[in-house]
Every structure is written in C-alpha cells, then in structure tokens.
Amino acid sequence: MSNLLGSIWWLAVTLGLLVTFHEFGHYWVARRFGVTVLRFSIGFGKPLWTRIGKDGTEYCISAIPLGGYVKFLDSREVEVSPAERAGDFTAKPIWQRMLVVAAGPAFNLLFTVFALWAMFVIGKPDYQPVIGRADNLAATAGFVAGDRIDAIAGETVTNWTDTNLVLLGHALDRQDVQVRVTDAQGRPAQRSLALSKIAADKDEFGAMREIGLTPKFLIPSEFFVGQIGEGSAAAAAGVRTGDKLVAVDGQPIRSWDGFVEMVQAAAGKPLALDILRDGKAQQIALTPRQETENGKTVWRIGIGYKPAEAPFDALLRYGPLAAVPAALRETGNLTSKTLEMIGRMFSGKASLQNISGPITIAAVANDSAQRGVAWFCYFLALISLSLCIMNLLPIPILDGGHLVYYLIESIKGSPLSEKALIAGQYAGLVLLAALMGLAFYNDIVHRLLS
Template identity: 60%
Template sequence: MINFFGSIWWLLVTLGILVTFHEFGHFWVARRLGVKVLRFSIGFGKPLWKRIGKDGTEYVIAAIPLGGYVKFLDSRETELVGDEIAQDFNKKPVWKRAAITIAGPAANLLFTLVALWAMFVIGKPDYQPIVGRVQGIAAQSGFVDGDRLVQIGATPVTTWTDATLTLVTAAIDRHPVDVKVIDPSGSPQTRRLDLSKIEAGKNETAAMRATGLVPKQFQMPIVGTLEKNGPAEKAGLQVRDEIRAVNGKPTPDWEAMVLAIRGESSAGAPLALTVRRGDETVNLSVQARQDTEKNGEKVWRLGLGAPADAPYDALLRYGPLDAIPAAWRETVNLTTQTLGMLKRMLIGTASLNNLSGVISIAEYANVSAQKGIAWFIQFLALISLSLCIMNLLPIPILDGGHLVYYLIESIKGSPVSERVLIAGQYAGLVLLAALMGLALFNDIMRQLPS
C-alpha cells in the first residue's frame, strides 16, 4: 500500500514538472512572437484551481493530471476585432507557428540536458562495471570472473548501468560485439561477445540474461534477509553484513560462501564467521541447521538470503564545468538509443512489450525516488526526453503532426484544408489511443504473475 501511494505521488510530481516545462515552452515562445495565450492548463478536465494573470491568461490546474495544453487566440474559433487580430495564432507566418509548436519538445530537450548536468554535479551512485560471474555465451567468448568492462562496441562504459543499456541493444540485434576489458591481472583485452548465439524468440530481458555476464556486486556474500529465529539471526548477524570468511576460508562471492557453509558444517561444530559490518570486522560463531530438500538431499543452512540489491561501489560525478559536455554526451547517447529502440520496434526486431504506460512510469518514478535524488533526476531526464521524441512523431494531434502540416503549407503556399485537418485529427486520435491502449495492456501484463 505504501508503494502504491508512493507511486501515485511521484507520478504526479513527474508529470507536473515535465508537463509544465513542455507547455511553458509553447507559452514562452508564443508570447515572444506576439500571440495571445488564453489559457495555460496543467492537466485536463474540470479546473481544481485557476486564476487570471495580469497578462490576461487564465492559469489552470485541472483534475486529470495526464498532460496539459496552451490555448491560443485563434480566429478559426471566434471572431476577432481590433488589437486581437494582430495576436491571432492562425494568422501568424508559418515559421512563427512552427517555432511555437516545436518550442514544447525543445523545452523538454533543454530540461533533459539541465537535469543530466545536475545529476552529474550531485553525483549518481552506481555499480562498477566488473563481472562477477561468467556463464553461457560470455564464458564461451573468453570472459573471466573479474573482467572490468571498458567499452562495448563504440560506446565507453563507466558504470554497470552504461553496460546494461548498451548490451540490451546489442542483444536485440543478435550481432557479435567487441568488448574491451581490463582483465583481473590488469591487462587490456578485447573479447568478442557472440550475441548471434542468443536463441530466437527470447524477449529483451531473457536476451540480456543470455549474454552470461553477471555483475560482481550481485555476487557479493552480503546478507539481504534473515529468517526469524534462524541460526544466523540468533548468532547476531545483521542485514547488510558481508561474510568475508567461513572457518578462515575466504568467501569472495555468494557461491563460495554457500559452498563453504555446506562444506564446513557438521552437527555440534559451530562455524566461525568473519563479518564486515560497516567499517568494523566482527567475528561470530553460528551453528548451521541441516535441512532436507524436496529431492531428499540434506543441506546445511544459516537461515539467510541474498539482498534484492547490492550496495553501490561507484559514484559518477563531475565538476560543474566538466558536467556540461558529460550531460551533452549522455543526452546524445540516450537519444540515439531511444530512436534506435523505436526503429527496432517498427521493423519488428524489438518487442512492442517495451512500450510502457502510466502504471510503469509511476512504479519507476517511485523506485528511482527511493534510490536517491540523483537517480530521480536521471529518471526525470529520461521521461522528458521520451516526451520530446514522442511529441515530435508525425501524428496529427501531436506537435510533430502540426509541423508536418506547416511543412506542407510552406511548400504549397496555403494551409491544408479544413477537411484534411479534421480527418487527420480523427486518424491521430485513433492511432494515439491504440498506442496508449497497448502501453496500458503491457503495464497490466507486467503486474500479473509470470
């Protein structure tokens, strides 16, 4: 229930910020180009709050917070007289109307740049791109435990998030990709990850798992959960403790810890655990419990589980000046990846299941907010960039559709006919409703047990 209300709250924050920026882009440029703005609305439907500004614009916060709009003075809707004629949006030159239209997506793009700059200045905690375990395709391609990823294809890698975003795209394409690494001995190597071996029909998540690269941080022997009154809890182990050794045997990863517990345990002989707790080293004694598996196998357990996530071990941070080109590079990279994914969905190499709707956005907003301010700012940047790109699609009721009309007008020397405008509106509504319906369907399917 807490997650539900948290998701709703952070969704409202996200949409409130990004819709305001988008509509302000239209508003600001329209005012500068001499167009009168009748209404600036955040949300649709019944107004919850409104006031008339000194500029004569009605400012509104409406009941349905899934968008917004700016209403201009338009002679197609009402008869104008006197000074109003000069402020008519419909009578402005085509380049001015195009500039006002493109200003909304441009505001979202500017927000993305500024948000990413802020994220880099604040510093985003992340994971180092170090491989903890190799299996499947990665093992066949010569990767070894401890490889540090440096570059995947032509894309430099500084964090595991970078690696994941790049690997997902490569996995969808099913093409071999050269990966530059620093091996455990410190030597640079180039390994070819043959992603053509990924089976056809696997979705993006399954394809990513099929690469066989598992981050080191999720293999760490860190306590994530404790069984109530289990051996570990009784011995004084705590969540986030790192088990460094069992009976003096080092446990560099979770698998080594499990093997050590099972190999060193016996009835009546407690295990000596060396535990790292914060900045301290703690020595604990715990008697393992023997359980019987469904297949009849007897195993020794301490009553603890792995964490759902792992502590961050990297901080992506730049100074205020260095953050400017870093934000630009990240914006270009994210734009390229987003457009690439759209292309792949259109040609069928990527699943339409990648479309996300308001439910997924709400969940991601809540998760990123819980991770910290830098993660939430990055989330805002990603959604803002998505809004920019989506609004530039050539769908008639979106900004991109209006730009297509203006392009036609500039070529033929006159606006498109009212009949074409109306037909385009209906076609656009149907297409947009279909996309939103598919996104909502995907959201609902993600909520169902797999």
C-alpha cells in the first residue's frame, strides 16, 4: 500500500511540475507578444479549482492530471471585437505564433538542463562499472570478474547507469564494439564484444542477457534468510527470517550457488549452519531432506535467501560552475540517445514495449525518489526531455503539428483551410489515442509480468 501511495504521490509531483513548466513556456512567450491568455489549466476536464488573476487569465487545476493547456484569444473560435484585436493570437505574425508554440518544448528542454545541473551539484550516487560475473558473449570475449569498464566504442563511462545505456544502444544495432577495461590487477586491456552475434529475435532484455555482463553490485557477498519453507528442515531447526548465513560445517558461504552445492554434497547428513542473529553468532544443526525434482534426487533445507543490498560506491558530482557545462553535455547526450531509440523503434530494431505510460512512470518516480534527491532530479530530466521531444513530433494537436501548420502557411501565404485543420485534428486524436493505448497496454503487461 505504501508503494502504491508513494507512486501516486510522486507521479502527481512529476506531472504537476513538468506540465506547469511546459504550459508556462507557452504562457510567458505569448504574454511577451501581447497575446491575451484566457485560461491556464493544469490538467484536462472539469476544473476543480479556479482563480481569476489580475491579468484577466483564469488559472485552474482540472480533474484529469495527464497534461494541461493554455487557451488564447482566438478569432477562429470566438468573435473578437476591434478593441480586443491586439490580443488575438491568430492576428500575430507567423514567426511569433511559432515561437509561442515552440516555447513549451523549449521550456521542457531548459528544465532538463536545470534538473541535470541540480543532480550534478547535489551529487548522484551510483555503482562503479565493475564486472561481478561474465557469461555468454562476455565470457567468450575474455571478460572476467573484477574488470572495470572504462569506455565502450570510444565513449567513456564512469558508472553502471552509463554503461548500460551505451551498451544497450550498440546491442540493439547489433554492432561489434571494442571495450576498454582495467583488470583487477590495474592493467589496461581491450576486449572485443561481438554484439553482431546476438540473435535477431531478441528484444532489449534478451539482448542484454545474451551479452552476459553482471555488475559486481548484483553479486551478493552476504546472504540473509528471506523465506523459510513451511515444515522444512530449516523451520524445524529454528532458523528465522533475517538470520545472516555465515558458514556450513566451518566452510564460509561465498556465493548462493556454493551454499546450495554444500547442501547437496551433504546428501542427507547433518550440517552445522553458522549464522548471525541480532549480531550474535549461533550454530544450528539441521539435516537436509530428500526431494525429487524433474526425476532427480535433490537435498533441501527449505531456505530462500535475501541478498544484502549493495551500497553505492560511485558519486557523480561537480561544483556549481563546473556543473553548467556538464549539464549541457549530458542534455545533448541524452537527447541524442533518445532520438536514436525513437529511430530504432520506427525501424523495428527496438521494441515498442519501450513506450511507457503513467503506471510505469509512477513506479519509476517512486523508486527514484526513494534513491534520493539527485536520482529524482535525473528522473525529472529524462521525463522532461521526453515531453520536449514528444511534443515536437509532427502530429496534429501536438506542438510539433502546429509548427508544421505554420510552416505550410508561411510557404503558401495563407492558413490551411478549416476542413484541412479539422481533418488534421481528428487524425492527431486517433494517433495520440493509439499511442496512449499502447503505453497503457505496455504498463499493464509489465505489471502483470513483474
């Protein structure tokens, strides 16, 4: 329940903040050009709260919190008297109307830079790009535990978030890459990762699994009892959830697979399990019980483990001045990668499952907020950038569609006909509804499979 409430709250914070900033961009530039603003709404549908400002604008918060809008005085919608003509949006020069429309996405881009600047100043904790285990293609390429990834295809990486982002792009393109690493002994080395061998039918998750790089922070060094089977040997012996597993018959537990092997090797003989409970060392005697699984005999004690969460071991931080160019560089980098991902979805290289809706955004917002202010700033930057790019798509009813209309008007010397505008609006609504439907479908599928 707490996760659900947290997700709803942080979704409201995210959308409220970013939609307000986007619509304020339209509002602010329109006012600079003398356009009369009739309404500034956060959300759609029935207004829940309204206030008339000194400037005559109606400010309101509406019932459906999935967007917002700014309503201008428009002679295409209402009759405009000669006295009001100066504030008529349609009477303004094309270049002014284009700037007003482009201001929303532009303000989202500015917000992205600001959020990344704040992230760098606060300091974003992360994990070092150190490998904990190498399988599949990575093992074939010679990667071993302890290798630290320094660069992929010439692009420097300093943490595991960047490593995943860069590696995923090349994996989707099935491009072989050279990876520069520093091994566990501090020696530089070059590895050739044959991403072209990833099967064509693999999606993003399948591709990353075929690569086979598991970060060190996901390889637990400590194990705690997470579940105990009812009526199991562990339950009968008095093992409790939260007990830290230390050793079996004096042999330290270094991995879960190793622990399982120790239990199997006992073949039903009594074991001495060393644990830590509330900081105190204890030894518990128990005997594995024989079970049959897929026609094979196995020995079980009935314990499921809960690995200790690895602490962050990398920090990305700059001073206030140095953070400015760093934020600009990161904005350019994320913009490039986002556009590349959109291109891959259009070309079929990336799955349309990457399109997420409010349910996934809410879950990620909550998770980012739990990680700290810097991580939440990074999340806000990503969503703000996505809103910027999405709104610039040439789809009628979106800002990008309006910019296309004005571009056509500037070329032909007159506005599009009302019939063409209405047809475009309907087409835009259908496309947007399809996009939102896909996003909700992906959200539901992800929730069911998670």
